[in-house]
Amino acid sequence: xxxxxGCGADSHDHSHGNVKTVKLEESLFKENDRLAQExxxxxxxxxxxxxxxxxxxxxxxxxxxxKTIELLKSRYTIGVLEGDIExxxxxxxxxxxxxxxxxxxxxxxxxxxxxxxxxxxxxLEHQLKEGEDLDVLFIENVGNLVCPTSFDLGEHVxxxxxxxxxxxxxxxxxxxxxxxxxxxxxxxxxxxxxxDFDLExxxxxxxxxxxxxxxxxxxxxxxxxxxxxxxxxxxxIKNKKGL
Amino acid sequence: xxEASLAVGMLEKITEIAKKENAKKVLKVRVKIxxxxxxxxxxxKFAFDATKKEFLFTENAVLEIxxxxxxxxxxxxxxxxxxxxxxxxxxxxxxxxxxxxxxGEELQVVDLxxxx
Numbered sequence: 001x002x003x004x005x006g007c008g009a010d011s012h013d014h015s016h017g018n019v020k021t022v023k024l025e026e027s028l029f030k031e032n033d034r035l036a037q038e039x040x041x042x043x044x045x046x047x048x049x050x051x052x053x054x055x056x057x058x059x060x061x062x063x064x065x066x067k068t069i070e071l072l073k074s075r076y077t078i079g080v081l082e083g084d085i086e087x088x089x090x091x092x093x094x095x096x097x098x099x100x101x102x103x104x105x106x107x108x109x110x111x112x113x114x115x116x117x118x119x120x121x122x123x124l125e126h127q128l129k130e131g132e133d134l135d136v137l138f139i140e141n142v143g144n145l146v147c148p149t150s151f152d153l154g155e156h157v158x159x160x161x162x163x164x165x166x167x168x169x170x171x172x173x174x175x176x177x178x179x180x181x182x183x184x185x186x187x188x189x190x191x192x193x194x195x196d197f198d199l200e201x202x203x204x205x206x207x208x209x210x211x212x213x214x215x216x217x218x219x220x221x222x223x224x225x226x227x228x229x230x231x232x233x234x235x236x237i238k239n240k241k242g243l
Numbered sequence: 244x245x246e247a248s249l250a251v252g253m254l255e256k257i258t259e260i261a262k263k264e265n266a267k268k269v270l271k272v273r274v275k276i277x278x279x280x281x282x283x284x285x286x287x288k289f290a291f292d293a294t295k296k297e298f299l300f301t302e303n304a305v306l307e308i309x310x311x312x313x314x315x316x317x318x319x320x321x322x323x324x325x326x327x328x329x330x331x332x333x334x335x336x337x338x339x340x341x342x343x344x345x346x347g348e349e350l351q352v353v354d355l356x357x358x359x
Contacts, residue, residue, distance in 0.1 A: 019270065022260060022355045028249050028274075029350060031256070111245050147245035150281045176281050208340050 032151055035114035039121070039154025049136045049240045051233075052155035054177060056170075057143030059163040060187040060220065062090045065138055067220040069097040071230050076135035076237060077128075081120045083112040083142045090140065100127045100134070111147035112139065114154055136237050145174040157236060163188040164197045171206040178209045183216065185229070190219040246282055250290035253352060254298045261300040266357035269304040273354050277311040279347035284308055300357075313347035 027033070043050045053061050062082075069078055078099040082090040083106060091103035102124045104116055117139060128134065139155060141148040160181040162170045165188060171178050178184065184206050186199065203215050216232070218225030253272075261269050272291075276282050288306060295301040316323045317334035318341045326332050332342050 018359045020264065020266075020357050020359050022264060022357060024260070024352045024354055026256075027349075027351050028253055031252060109245075109248060111248075113248070146281065150245060176279070 029150065029152075032114050035118060036152035036154040039114055039118055040156070042118075042121070043137065043154060043156070044240075046133060047241045048134050049157070049233075049237050050139065050153075050155040051136065052139045052141060052148075052153050052158045053161060054141045054145065054148045054158065054181070055143060055161035055163075056145050056166060059143070059161045059166060061140050061143070061161055062093055063220045064161065064185070064187060064218075065094050065099075065140060066097045067226060068138070068230065068233065069094060069099045071226065072136070072233065073098040075234075077132060079121075079124045079134040079137045081112075081117060081124065081137065081139045083116075083140055085109070085142060099138075100124055102127075106142060110142055110144045111151050112141050112153055113151050117153045135241070136233070145170065145177045149174075149176045149180050156240070157182045159183040159185060161185045161187055162202075164191045164195050167195075168197050168202045168205075171202060171209055175209050178206050178213065181210065181213060183232075184213045186215070186217045188219055188221070189217050189224060190222040246286040247290040247294070249282065249350070250287055251294055254291070254294060254301055256352070257304075257355060258298045258300060260355060261357055264357055264359060266300055266359050268302070268358050269300045269355055270358055271305045271307055271356040272301075272352065273307045273309070273356075275309045275311055275349045275351045275353055277347040277349040278313040279344065280350040282350055284310060309353070311346055311349050314345040315342040316345050317342050 055061050065080060072078060080094045080099045080101040082094065082101060082103045084090055084103065085106055085108060088103045091101040095101045102120045104112060104120045106112065139153055158181045160177045164186065186202065199217060206213055206215065216225060216229045218229055257269055257272060276284055276287065288308065291306045295304055312325050314323065314325050315332045317337060317339050319339040320334060320337040322334055322336040323345065324335050333340055334342055
């Protein structure tokens with residue numbers, strides 16, 4: 001083995017004449033974090049609230065957005081960045097409800113990164129009418145509870161969503177998603193009678209991972225719990241606007 | 244598999260530095276990966292080895308990984324402890340869950356060895 005570079009080869013062609021060590025001590029997230037910080041500044045400059053929605057596929061992120069848009073659109077201008085590996089479907093769904101939307105197709109990547117959000121946001125702004133400003137931007141991440149948790153997008157609020165049919169063990173299995181979130185939404189609670197899902201236990205588990213989590217339980221079908229969620233979002237929008 | 248985009252991002256950064264340093268090639272890259280970083284060491288290695296040939300300077304670069312354990316401190320009794328169960332860290336002394344992370348979240352390029 002070569003004792004200079006430790007590469008394991010008996011013979012190889014590199015010279016050992018001038019080996020130099022360059023110290024870096026730099027996070028691999030540095031570039032993403034820098035771009036995320038820029039996004040956040042940009043959003044702040046526009047008094048715009050940015051929300052990053054994270055969940056596994058099929059938890060009801062898009063349904064929650066559809067309902068949220070319905071309930072907020074008379075008072076606020078809403079933008080949505082839809083992260084998906086393929087297709088325009090989700091963007092079409094939220095557009096139909098009255099939001100401006102851009103589909104960000106990652107072409108295979110399992111998460112959104114700050115740079116893509118930056119580009120998407122500018123395309124979204126081009127859709128706005130003259131003199132119109134966004135009040136809130138929802139970023140629907142790619143359906144995945146692992147990778148998206150590591151990438152700051154410049155959001156002000158990170159929401160992790162779990163639906164009742166997925167079962168109660170998400171906080172235990174995907175702890176980082178709960179540790180890095182500000183809000184925990186348990187969705188599809190109209191299905192509680194049909195599933196073995198101990199609401200209080202799940203809440204307690206999530207809160208033990210992250211005591212600062214704000215928890216909402218709701219159903220977009222029955223409408224239960226939607227008022228609390230909407231009041232919360234509205235409060236955040238007003239705070240951003242300094243109202 | 245966000246390890247792939249992290250490995251490619253790192254290789255881009257390394258290429259930039261190697262250029263600046265007028266390196267002939269990069270011999271070794273040392274990385275710290277914490278147990279709580281959300282990065283799987285084997286996937287990161289795989290991604291690095293699968294993509295390093297696509298970049299200048301790194302074709303034969305060796306990746307050296309230092310794994311950083313998850314270390315916590317208990318807010319209630321002050322005990323410092325390491326645990327394998329990464330996310331429901333319970334203080335072994337007083338059983339409190341009121342703990343803070345001291346290390347384990349690192350994901351860092353420490354240094355490069357280059358041939359100049």
